[in-house]
Amino acid sequence: MKIEDEIKQKKFLNAHQKAVINLLYTVNWLQGKHQHLFKSFNITPQQFNILRILKGQHPNSISATEIKSRMLDRNSDVSRLLDRLVSKNVIVRKACPTDKRASDVNLTDAGLELLRTIDKKQSELDNILSLSDEEALQLSNLLDKSRG
Missing domain, CATH: 1.10.10.10 (Winged helix-like DNA-binding domain superfamily/Winged helix DNA-binding domain)
Structure with missing residues (x-):
């Protein structure tokens, strides 16, 4: 899914801002997936x-x-x-x-x-x-x- 749809924001100042926001969002998404997996191992x-x-x-x-x-x-x-x-x-x-x-x-x-x-x-x-x-x-x- 596109970052615009994930955060419901269509406008960014420039491509660099969009990339940074996308990276930060993705890091948090990945951390959530990792936490879920490792929780099963306590x-x-x-x-x-x-x-x-x-x-x-x-x-x-x-x-x-x-x-x-x-x-x-x-x-x-x-x-x-x-x-x-x-x-x-x-x-x-x-x-x-x-x-x-x-x-x-x-x-x-x-x-x-x-x-x-x-x-x-x-x-x-x-x-x-x-x-x-x-x-x-x-x-x-x-x-x-x-x-x-």
Whole structure:
């Protein structure tokens, strides 16, 4: 559906304003789809982001500071998110032996299993935009370009 129809607005100052509004609207739409999917796994998109970061490091640990630097949502309260994931037994958090102020974080077997289960639904997320591979790559390149 066209952005004009979605927000019931036919006029924009220019093509750039329309693109920005369309992008913001689409981001919110995508976040809603992600929230709905992850709710069925009793996690939030931010928690999933942490689990994916940890999966990329597995079996090595990673610091909470490094996790924060890799988050898609840089405003997330990583410490609180880690506490919730610890309470769900999907990660472990240990004091760093070289820096007592830091903590090392690892996935548990339950965390790996949760990610395997979510991976079965990954194609739903990947295909949510209804784009061909070529279109998805073009969109990604345009987004990279727009950030400079």
